[in-house]
Amino acid sequence: MDSKPSFAVVGAGMVGACCALYLQNEGFDVTLVDRGGPGEEASFGNLGGFGVASCPPAAMPGVLRKVPGMLLDAEAPLKLRWGHAVRALPWFLRFAANARRDRVEANAAARQSLLDKVHEAVDPLIAEAGAAHLMSRTGLMFTFESEASFRAASYAFDLRRRNGVQMDLLDGDEARQVQPALSPRVVRAYRVADFSHTVDPGGLVQALASLFERRGGRLERRTVRGFDLGPDGVRALRTDGGDMPVGNVVVAAGVWSRQFAAMLSTRVPLEAERGYHAMFRDTDVSMNGGIISVDRHLAVTPMAEGVRVGGVAEFAAPEAPPDPRIAAHVRRHGEALFPGLRGGRVTEWVGPRPSHPDSKPVIGRSPRFPNAYFAFGHDHLGLTMGGITGRLISELAAGRPASVDLAPFRPDRF
């Protein structure tokens, strides 16, 4: 009889897939449960960056002065569906509290503690999955279109530097030597040479899920509705296909984790910060690495199928229909940054980043049920942090000390 402890991981996005693989590394018997296929939600449409240069959290000093104006400005990257405002208000109040400089410094340091271990955790999984061809190590550039925006960002870049990010400062012409198709409006740039992206984020998660199955893991296509709870913890998942008995459970369901955490008596302020992308297909624009436009708050990445432009933070229900005005905004800004993109065939997408107001994920054991683990809320960095999150969950599950201090990521910190 097989006596290995069993785990059910709920959610087969980047985070759940990596948790499942790391739990297998420990010798556990693992089932990955998703209502759809692997990597079809937020993990599908992201910008593919392994964002090791992104320690600054979303709540930064001075953000409070900017938020009201941004919400009223159709061109600003922050959007709030007014029907969602009452629900989102407590999130924004906590977000405001996190803009204090001491909290910003602490949140950035906590994010960096995960970012420092991104590649050592995820690269072996990608290699074993045979997915190295989906990776590109061609660097990243943060671009500025005025001296004023360059100066305004000085604190954020100082924060990066103090957290160990290596960057070279370029003028506009030097930036265009790296990226010839870039708009002449760019006057300065920081280049991060040691930076990778995937050319197919959804394909990467599918490759990881295939590896999980090849190693003997089970992928179950079911909708999880709740848990059967006993005195010792979770006994079974309640699913649309009936009850699924479990020894342990990992909640890794992206933005949908909030309801599951609440069922396990842990309240988390997790909101859908929806992002949009425009995928320019059949384009002649060739790029050398990714771009983050500091002025336009969007990223541009060369993908296998074309050039992907994405960004925006829209607070709305995860399943709300996309707003065509926001999709047009993303497309227009992409074309302004890379004029050669104009006129091509474009497909659009919207998806929910799972975001906490302190820009940190929840990684840890349920405070109430010892056989339940939480791994969610990775906002703009879930692709990046999936691997290290999986490794940390597996360390806890195996009863070893975690290799990163997990205090900043505690589920009960809110």
Ligand SMILES: Cc1cc2nc3c(=O)[nH]c(=O)nc-3n(C[C@H](O)[C@H](O)[C@H](O)COP(=O)(O)OP(=O)(O)OC[C@H]3O[C@@H](n4cnc5c(N)ncnc54)[C@H](O)[C@@H]3O)c2cc1C
């Ligand atoms: C425009 C945009 C750009 C981004 N760019 C980057 C980037 O460059 N780098 C980066 O690191 N991150 C980026 N992100 C963020 C990243 O995409 C997310 O943080 C990450 O995908 C979250 O992964 P996840 O596995 O937690 O959630 P998801 O990928 O959303 O997966 C959650 C899974 O749970 C499943 N699920 C939910 N409810 C149930 C249920 N009841 N039963 C069964 N299954 C269920 C879903 O079907 C889904 O498969 C970006 C996001 C957006 C929107």
